[in-house]
Amino acid sequence: MRLGRKPVLAGLAVLALAGVLVWWWTHQRVYPGTDDAYVGAHVLTVVPEVGGRIAELAVDENDHVAAGDLMFRIEDRALKAAVDQARARADAALQSAGAAAEAELDVARAASREAEADYLRQEGLFRRNDVSQSALDRALAARDQALAEETAAAQQLARAQASLGDEGDRNAGVREALAALQMAEIDLDHATVTAPESGWIANIDLRPGSVVTAGQALFSLVGDAEWWIEANFKETDLTRIRPGQPAAIGIDLCPALDLEGRVASIGPGAGAVFSLLPAQNATGNWVKVTRRIPVRIALDPVPEAARFCLKAGASATATVDTTAAPGP
Structure with a gap:
């Protein structure tokens, strides 16, 4: 009787093992x-957009920063000077758009009026026989030359206005100067680098006084x-x-x-x-x-x-x- 129990126990053990395996397979499938x-x-690579010497470094390895916190600042004296220079050029462009040609026209008009007055004076003296015919001819030639110079100055102003475009900040030269000023101000803003999001500083090997270039990877920020x-x-x-x-x-x-x-x-x-290098499986011993x-x-x-x-x-x-x- 005892010998008859062994096969039963063995069968139960096999069934139990099979049940466990089925349960495990079902569990793994579900x-x-x-x-x-x-x-x-998100791992961000911190890259400066302008080059220069590191004037201030506010972070170190494994430091935590919040969004907007200062990470480092690049020496900005040259960038400030560039902004001042661009602003001066923009002011000059606003003031001088077409001004030179207008000034030449004003001078030509004044000279023309003066030549006309001189001719009229010489003509009166000639009628009274106080001056010779040659003096009157010279005054007439001077008047005609002054009128021709006035006409040329007016044409020069028209050409200048056509090439420069509208006046003020709608003028092409003025817009170019204002755009250069805006770019200089953007470069100055880029000298101060802040954290774009909160996270942890990693892989940093930067010290105050180090010289960096635009586009150089400096360290990482793990958001x-x-x-x-x-x-x-x-x-x-x-x-x-x-x-x-x-x-x-x-x-x-x-x-x-x-x-x-x-x-x-x-x-x-x-x-x-x-x-x-993707795997190449076109071989005879592929597994x-x-x-x-x-x-x-x-x-x-x-x-x-x-x-x-x-x-x-x-x-x-x-x-x-x-x-x-x-x-x-």
Whole structure:
């Protein structure tokens, strides 16, 4: 009788094991998970838009900054001088647009009036026989020359107005000078660099007195306003995963911390597709390997006390509940 119990117990053990395996397979299918996941955040590269010497440095490695906080300031004396120079040129352009040609016309008109008066005076003296015919002829020639110079000055003014355009700030030369002034003021504003968003300073090797150039990458700013999980799921797990489904998140840095999130998006291709040297499988010894597709999971608001556990690139785990209806 005792010998008859062994096969029964063995059968029960096999059934129990089979039940566990079925439960595990079903659970993995309904709640797909992966430990190939990492914490993601916006990492900004801080680049100056103007070059110069660092006059003030307000941040250091691992410092936290709020949006709008001063990070560093570039020596701006030359930039201020450029603004003053551009402003002076703009003022001069506003004052002198067509003024030179108008001044020449005024001089020509005055000379013409004077020549006309001299001719009339010489003509009166000639009638009284007080001057010779040659003197009257010279006065007439001077008057005609003055009239010709007045006409030429008027034509020169017309050409100047046609080439310069409208008066005041509608004049092409004036607009060019005002644009140069605006660019100089923008460069001066760029000498003061503030944080575009709140976050943490990283990878900084900058000191007061260092000379930087426009477009030079100086350090990074890891934003703390938005966090997500970049989870790489097996392609066979994606049959039920949809955007909006809830997900449970674990952070290796803080094992006791349980976070929640929702599937934000599913990548358009496997990670190998976007690598610098994509794998070439057109060989005779090809072995099929299950690919992994990146899935971005947006984290729900994280308690302030738990924010220490969020580090860009930190390892994480993600499990998606595919039984829940996708959210909005």
